[in-house]
Amino acid sequence: MKVLESAPYRYDRGIKILTLGRITKSYDRIIENIQENDRVLDIGCGTGMLSFRAILKGAHVTGFDINPEMLSIAEKRAKELDAKDKLVLIEMGVAEIDSFEKNEFDIVMSGLCFSELSIDETNFVLDKIKGIIKSGGLLLIADEVKPQSILKRIMHFLIRIPLVIFTYILTQTTSRAISGLEQKVESAGYIITATKRNFLGNFIELVARYEESDV
Amino acid sequence: MKFTNFLYYVFINIVETLIRFFPVPTKTGCRKIGSPDQDSPVFLTCNFHLTVLRVKRALRGIDCYLLVANSKGINVWCASAGGLLNNHSVISIIKTSGIEEKVEHKKIILPQLAAPGIEANEIKKKTGWNVIWGPADAKDIPSFLKKNFVKTTEMNSIRFSIIQRIEVASMWAFMISIILTIIWLPLFLRETPAMLIQVWYISLVVFLLFPLYEPLLRLRKRLLFVNLGRILVFLIILFSAAVGIVIYVFAIKQYEKWLLIRWCIFSVSVVILIMIDLAGTTPVIKSGLLEERTFSIAIEKEKCEGTGICIQVCPRNCYELNSKTNKIRMINAELCVRCGACIVQCPFDVLYFKNEKGQVISPDNVRKFKLNLMGKRDCCIACKISNQLIKA
Ligand SMILES: C[S@@+](CC[C@H](N)C(=O)[O-])C[C@H]1O[C@@H](n2cnc3c(N)ncnc32)[C@H](O)[C@@H]1O
Ligand code: SF4
Ligand code: SF4
Numbered sequence: 001m002k003v004l005e006s007a008p009y010r011y012d013r014g015i016k017i018l019t020l021g022r023i024t025k026s027y028d029r030i031i032e033n034i035q036e037n038d039r040v041l042d043i044g045c046g047t048g049m050l051s052f053r054a055i056l057k058g059a060h061v062t063g064f065d066i067n068p069e070m071l072s073i074a075e076k077r078a079k080e081l082d083a084k085d086k087l088v089l090i091e092m093g094v095a096e097i098d099s100f101e102k103n104e105f106d107i108v109m110s111g112l113c114f115s116e117l118s119i120d121e122t123n124f125v126l127d128k129i130k131g132i133i134k135s136g137g138l139l140l141i142a143d144e145v146k147p148q149s150i151l152k153r154i155m156h157f158l159i160r161i162p163l164v165i166f167t168y169i170l171t172q173t174t175s176r177a178i179s180g181l182e183q184k185v186e187s188a189g190y191i192i193t194a195t196k197r198n199f200l201g202n203f204i205e206l207v208a209r210y211e212e213s214d215v
Numbered sequence: 216m217k218f219t220n221f222l223y224y225v226f227i228n229i230v231e232t233l234i235r236f237f238p239v240p241t242k243t244g245c246r247k248i249g250s251p252d253q254d255s256p257v258f259l260t261c262n263f264h265l266t267v268l269r270v271k272r273a274l275r276g277i278d279c280y281l282l283v284a285n286s287k288g289i290n291v292w293c294a295s296a297g298g299l300l301n302n303h304s305v306i307s308i309i310k311t312s313g314i315e316e317k318v319e320h321k322k323i324i325l326p327q328l329a330a331p332g333i334e335a336n337e338i339k340k341k342t343g344w345n346v347i348w349g350p351a352d353a354k355d356i357p358s359f360l361k362k363n364f365v366k367t368t369e370m371n372s373i374r375f376s377i378i379q380r381i382e383v384a385s386m387w388a389f390m391i392s393i394i395l396t397i398i399w400l401p402l403f404l405r406e407t408p409a410m411l412i413q414v415w416y417i418s419l420v421v422f423l424l425f426p427l428y429e430p431l432l433r434l435r436k437r438l439l440f441v442n443l444g445r446i447l448v449f450l451i452i453l454f455s456a457a458v459g460i461v462i463y464v465f466a467i468k469q470y471e472k473w474l475l476i477r478w479c480i481f482s483v484s485v486v487i488l489i490m491i492d493l494a495g496t497t498p499v500i501k502s503g504l505l506e507e508r509t510f511s512i513a514i515e516k517e518k519c520e521g522t523g524i525c526i527q528v529c530p531r532n533c534y535e536l537n538s539k540t541n542k543i544r545m546i547n548a549e550l551c552v553r554c555g556a557c558i559v560q561c562p563f564d565v566l567y568f569k570n571e572k573g574q575v576i577s578p579d580n581v582r583k584f585k586l587n588l589m590g591k592r593d594c595c596i597a598c599k600i601s602n603q604l605i606k607a
Contacts, residue, residue: 066303095307096341118243118285124311 022198026142027053027111029196030205033138034059038106041132043094043125044113048074048087050142055086059107062100064090094125100132108133109140115178122178126188135212139190140205146179147201156202177202189213224268231265232382233389239264240288245312246271249278253319256360258349259308260326261286261300266353273353277360280317284308292373292498295332296554302337309342324349324364327371330528330556334582348527366527373498373530373552380422383496387489388418406474409466410481413459417485420455425497432493432500433549449490456482499531499552510568510576512551512558518565519543525557525566533557555581 027050034040036058042051045063047070054061065071071089078087092099094117108129114122129139147156156177181204185192190208197204231239241264248271259282260270267283274281284304286294294300309315309323321344325333328351335346350359350370359370391414399407428451434444460478464470494500512533521541526534531550534543534557543565545551558566558581568576 093303093307095303095310098310118311120244120311120313121307 022203023049023111023142026203026205030109030111030140030142030207031057033140033207034107039104040107040109041100041105043097043108043110044116045074045089046070046111046113048077050109050111051087052077052081052083054107054109055081055083060086062088062090062105064092064097066091066093094121097125098128098131102131103134104132106134106137107140108137111142112144114141114181115144115176122184123188126184126190130189130210130212133210135210137210138193139185139208139210141181141185141208142203142205143181144177144202145181145197145204146177147197149201152201156200159200181206224272227265227268232385235382235386236390238288241267241283243283243285243308243312245308245314245317246281246283248274248281249276251278251280251317253317255279255318256324257282257314257318257320257322258324258356259284259305259329260353261289261291261294261329263288263290263294266290270353270356273356277357280314282308282312282314282323291326292328292331292554295329298332300329301332302334302341305333305338306341309338309344321345322347326353327351327366327528327556328373328530330560331554332559335524335560336562351530368532371527371530372532375425375497375499377423379498380425381419384415384418384422387421387496388415391418391485391488403477409463410478413456413463413478413482414485416459417452417456417482418489421452421486421489421493424451424455429500445490445493448493449486452486452490453483456486499550510553510570510574511548512545512553513567513569513575514543514545515565515567516542516544518563520563522562524560524562528556528560530554530556558582 031050031053034054034057038054038057038059040051040054040059040061042048042054042061042063045051045061045065046067048063051061051063051074063071063074065074068091071091074087074089078084078089094113114125117125133139147153160177182192182195185206185208190210192206192208194207195204241262243262246267256277256279258270258274258279260266262283262285267281270281284300285307286300286304289297289299291300305323305325315321321342323338323344324347325335327348330348333346335348338344338346347364348366350356350366351373352370355370359366392411395410395414396407399410403410428448431444431447434442434447460475460482463478464475489496519542521536521543523536523543525543526532526536531547531552533545533547533551535546536542537544553568555568558568558578561578564578567578568581
């Protein structure tokens with residue numbers, strides 16, 4: 001969603017329109033998995049659309065992002081909501097995710113950030129999360145994915161073309177839907193407990209659990 | 216096979232030169248060149264497709280690893296000055312590409328022109344890897360290796376060679392040709408080919424004559440509100456455009472008032488379009504559109520420790536180390552393009568920007584400006600246009 005990120009002040013409203021409101025519902029659903037006082041990490045937290053939902057559920061959230069402008073919006077909002085002591089914001093990239101402590105988090109979540117990572121980065125992050133999440137902790141992902149069935153792939157492709165051209169003209173970048181997310185999560189050693197795809201199959205809500213093995 | 220490779224190389228070079236205005240991203244990650252082992256050198260470049268292709272060609276015959284880092288498909292210099300090729304891109308590619316398992320050393324050779332956007336100190340702190348500044352042009356890499364990582368003045372400097380000038384001219388001409396064809400073809404079918412020739416002719420004249428009028432562009436003298444040098448250059452180019460029109464009129468042997476007016480308006484527009492940011496389109500003169508143009512480099516001499524890092528990263532060879540005092544001094548201040556590389560890299564914050572009014576841009580601000588202020592910084596006309604579009 002590069003168009004909107006280059007204009008962070010319009011990001012939230014823009015993304016709701018582009019996803020036809022779907023994002024709000026998806027995020028609400030995914031947040032259901034969070035309990036009061038959970039320690040939560042938000043990867044690529046942006047303006048904090050996921051972070052603040054978690055805070056409202058009583059969680060303590062750490063969010064990081066490489067884009068300082070998005071972060072400054074999150075910070076302003078934290079002040080407005082009087083939630084500054086519940087949210088820690090860090091400017092860094094996913095490659096530094098191994099700078100957190102072992103067992104530092106009960107939940108690691110990410111909304112629309114994995115689709116902006118390279119394959120190497122995705123595999124790196126999935127691997128390193130295991131070093132910072134407690135055993136039995138949950139990984140929550142809401143993101144754009146490639147549909148599985150051929151027919152839906154074609155529909156997805158047709159719908160995406162105008163969007164891709166539009167984004168490219170404005171920002172000369174495109175974001176890519178993730179392919180094979182479930183396989184990647186599983187082969188990284190998580191147990192997927194729930195997935196929900198939308199009708200077109202191009203948006204996923206994924207819940208996975210991490211169990212530390214004794215070996 | 217060899218020959219088809221070469222054909223492919225030429226073809227891609229032509230196509231991507233013509234569409235140079237637009238980024239063309241390619242896959243990030245670690246590429247093997249030859250058969251490297253755990254002691255082989257590690258190079259880094261951006262993920263602009265054409266750059267990767269050219270760097271790979273320059274590395275032929277050298278066993279090494281090439282890390283292609285995310286710059287959103289933009290060339291090294293623009294991306295690093297614009298904050299797209301930044302610390303994050305480098306940290307990420309070092310840690311996620313698997314290079315740490317492939318080599319035993321921790322030395323990475325970065326393109327010198329990435330220096331405005333990547334802080335060698337931060338990379339060392341976050342990854343433990345040491346940055347070595349390579350040559351400005353990938354073509355010099357083989358001799359850079361032969362000389363044991365020592366760069367000559369030539370290898371440090373950015374040039375605007377005749378080939379580069381033809382490339383830039385073609386890029387402009389191609390862009391304008393497309394727009395022109397769309398507008399003109401339906402209206403004046405017969406005239407369009409001649410007009411296209413005029414577009415290419417003007418573009419080539421502007422950039423081929425560049426060395427001749429370059430000193431004029433550097434003139435500081437002002438006439439009323441505009442720079443005298445620029446006016447003179449504008450007139451020279453306009454004159455050559457007029458020659459084009461005269462030739463056309465003679466060639467078709469037909470004199471018609473509307474035709475002449477049409478050609479004049481059209482030619483003047485093309486000249487203005489190319490001239491708006493002529494300086495910014497060249498790598499050797501600072502864009503006239505940037506606020507920093509009124510700033511110049513200031514030196515806090517006492518703090519200098521004589522590391523020579525600024526000399527390594529300056530693409531215009533502005534600096535020299537005083538061998539007696541071991542302090543830095545500027546020997547070519549007038550050549551400075553205000554890229555900020557020296558300020559960003561100086562470990563002791565000796566250098567900063569200052570203007571005539573006494574306003575200062577601190578090293579920290581330069582670092583922040585260059586890094587991460589994604590899309591907020593316009594470095595030349597191309598950035599300006601795309602950023603305006605985004606803000607609109
Ligand atoms: C589409 S936004 C989603 C933001 C937020 N999670 C939300 O749902 O509103 C993606 C975010 O990921 C961030 N991002 C992209 N690549 C990243 C990386 N390598 N490391 C950390 N954050 C990254 C971007 O800066 C951007 O803020
Ligand atoms: S100015 Fe800074 S980078 Fe240059 S020699 Fe002195 S200390 Fe080194
Ligand atoms: S002296 Fe000027 S041209 Fe040289 S590195 Fe510094 S800012 Fe760039």
